[in-house]
Each structure stands twice: as C-alpha cells, then as structure tokens.
Amino acid sequence: MSNFLANLISQIADAASGFWQNLLYADVTPWQAVLDIAIVAVVIYYLFAMLKGSRSISVLLGLIIISIVFLISKSLNLVTVGWILDKFFTVLLVAIPIIFQQELRMALEKIGTTQFWSGEKKVALDALITSIVESCEYLAEKKSGALIVFQHAIPLKEYIDNGLLMHADVSKELLISIFHGKGPLHDGAVIITDGKIAAAACTLPTSFDVKDKNMGTRHKAAIGLTDHTDASVIVISEERGTISFAKNGHLEKNIELARLQQLLKIVLMPKKDNKKASKKLVYREE
Numbered sequence: 001m002s003n004f005l006a007n008l009i010s011q012i013a014d015a016a017s018g019f020w021q022n023l024l025y026a027d028v029t030p031w032q033a034v035l036d037i038a039i040v041a042v043v044i045y046y047l048f049a050m051l052k053g054s055r056s057i058s059v060l061l062g063l064i065i066i067s068i069v070f071l072i073s074k075s076l077n078l079v080t081v082g083w084i085l086d087k088f089f090t091v092l093l094v095a096i097p098i099i100f101q102q103e104l105r106m107a108l109e110k111i112g113t114t115q116f117w118s119g120e121k122k123v124a125l126d127a128l129i130t131s132i133v134e135s136c137e138y139l140a141e142k143k144s145g146a147l148i149v150f151q152h153a154i155p156l157k158e159y160i161d162n163g164l165l166m167h168a169d170v171s172k173e174l175l176i177s178i179f180h181g182k183g184p185l186h187d188g189a190v191i192i193t194d195g196k197i198a199a200a201a202c203t204l205p206t207s208f209d210v211k212d213k214n215m216g217t218r219h220k221a222a223i224g225l226t227d228h229t230d231a232s233v234i235v236i237s238e239e240r241g242t243i244s245f246a247k248n249g250h251l252e253k254n255i256e257l258a259r260l261q262q263l264l265k266i267v268l269m270p271k272k273d274n275k276k277a278s279k280k281l282v283y284r285e286e
Contacts, residue, residue, distance in 0.1 A: 063092070128170055128195055129264045133257055135175035136234060136243055145238030146179040147189035147204070147218050150267060154229040156198075160191050163202030170197055179236075189221070189233075222246035232267040234260070 066085065073081040132148065139146050149156065164185065168174060170192060178185045178200050188201030204221040205228070222233035227249035235244040235251075242254045245263050255263075 124195070125265075125268060129261060129268065131170050131172045132175070132234070132264060133261050135172040136236060136260060137257055138172070138176055139179055139236050140241045140243050142180060143238055143241040144176075144180045144236065145186070145216075145218055146175075146234070146236040147221065148175070148234040149189050149191045149202070149204070149225065150232040151191060151193040151198070152230045152232070152267070154231070156191055156193070156225075156229065156231060159189070159202045159204060159225075160193075160199040163188055163191070163199035165199050166197050168197045170195060219244060219246075219251060223249055223251055226250075232263075 066088070070082065070085040070089070072078075073085060136146070136148075149159075174197065175190065177183070178190060180186070185201040189204050190200045191198045191202050205224040206217065206220045216237060216239070218235050218237070222235045222244070223246055225231055226233055226246045230248075233246040235246060236242070237244070240254075243257075243260055244251055244253045245255055245260060246252075247263075247267065252259075252263075
C-alpha cells in the first residue's frame with residue numbers, strides 16, 4: 001500500500017512539474033497564466049452547475065470513478081486493465097457528444113438566448129408574473145384548487161421526476177388548462193424552473209406540524225416543501241377560492257392580487273437585486 005501511495009504521489013508530482021515546465025516554455029506572463037486558469041475554472045464551475053440535479057451528473061461521476069481506476073492501474077502497472085481503459089477513453093471521446101447531447105444543446109441555447117440588457121430581463125419577468133397572476137385570478141374566481149411551485153437555488157428534481165415532465169413556456173392558458181376542471185393533472189403541483197413549467201401533477205411532501213386543523217392538503221404540502229427548501233409556493237383553495245403564498249415554512253393566507261404580484265417580483269428577481277428586496281418580504285400569518 002505504501003508503494004502504491006508513493007507511486008501515486010510521484011506521478012502527481014511529475015505531472016505538476018511537467019505542467020509547470022510547459023508553462024515556462026510557453027513564454028507567457030503570470031497574468032496570462034492566471035487568466036487562463038481562471039477561465040478554465042469558470043467553465044468547469046458552470047459545467048457542474050448546468051449538470052447539477054440532472055441524470056447526467058451520475059454519468060459524469062461514473063466517468064470520474066473510471067478515470068481514478070485508470071490512474072490506479074497505471075500506478076500498479078496493471079497492463080491489461082490499463083490497456084482496456086485506454087481504449088475505452090478513446091471511444092469515449094467520440095461518445096461524449098452523444099451522451100451529453102441534450103445538456104450541450106441546452107447550454108448552447110442558453111448562450112444564444114442570453115439577455116444582456118436588464119431591460120429585456122425585466123420585460124420577460126413582468127410577462128411571466130402577469131401570466132401567473134392572471135391565471136391565479138381566474139382559478140380563484142372559479143374555485144379551482146391549484147399548487148404552483150417556484151424552484152430557486154435548491155433543486156426540486158425528486159419532485160419533478162414524480163410528475164409529468166413538460167418543459168413548457170408559462171402561460172395563463174396552460175396553467176388554467178392544468179388546474180381548471182377535473183383533468184388528470186389538477187390534483188398535483190406545477191413546478192416552475194428558470195421561467196419554464198418543468199413538470200405538472202407533482203406530489204409534494206406534507207407537513208404534519210401544522211397548528212391549524214382546518215388547513216387543506218395543498219396548504220400543508222406548501223408549508224412542508226418550503227420548510228425544507230428555498231422554494232416559493234402559490235396555493236389556491238378549492239373550497240374558498242382564496243390565494244395563499246408560502247415561503248420558508250410560513251403561509252400568508254387570503255392575499256390580494258397586488259400582494260401576490262409584489263411577492264412574485266421579490267422571489268423571482270435576480271439574486272443581486274433580491275438581497276435588497278427580500279427585506280420587504282414580511283409575511284402576515286393569520
């Protein structure tokens with residue numbers, strides 16, 4: 001075991017020394033080297049951020065484990081294992097675009113549709129909030145129960161996966177068609193991520209630590225989810241036709257449309273603006 005660790009440390013030292021020598025031979029300034037490393041670090045960070053919460057992260061972890069096994073085989077001079085893994089990585093270079101084709105396509109779409117002007121972002125956010133508020137107004141008038149969840153920093157993948165995957169644009173018509181009437185999707189929750197409806201008919205955890213015995217299942221589910229994640233949830237009562245808003249395990253009941261619009265602007269705006277606006281987020285529990 002000691003020989004293995006010694007060989008591993010020696011190989012890492014040789015790789016680091018070789019990298020440094022190549023850097024010196026490349027005739028680059030320290031600032032160029034720092035910029036180069038910083039760009040690579042940012043790319044890797046956003047790669048993991050993009051894959052976080054998706055099934056592809058499991059594939060990536062599998063590749064990392066295989067790479068570790070490959071390094072171990074080289075250190076222990078396991079010729080057969082090393083040869084097989086060497087050929088495997090050769091084939092993998094061709095297979096990677098196929099394995100991650102969906103993630104690559106989504107990344108390129110995100111780059112191509114990046115909104116560089118805050119005015120465009122504000123218009124898109126206002127349109128999203130307007131669609132949600134108008135749909136909530138209609139559903140409340142018709143006393144159609146609804147549960148609309150907004151994912152923030154903490155992924156809700158486990159709840160998205162137990163529903164019907166959609167990845168659809170948010171619109172008043174679509175939200176009304178999901179919740180109004182007795183369709184197969186109206187009992188579950190809609191989860192919205194990055195301005196898109198990720199899934200419908202999702203099952204949420206129910207909170208049993210609720211003092212109000214008259215509180216319905218949807219309200220308990222909203223409290224249960226927001227108590228363990230940073231999600232925000234709109235709840236529309238099927239019995240009373242009232243609108244409630246849940247965040248951080250707190251439920252603000254029977255809110256007006258203007259208050260709903262205010263809350264949505266606070267929780268959906270970018271993080272850099274959210275810090276200032278979050279101070280206005282005061283819940284009025286009944």
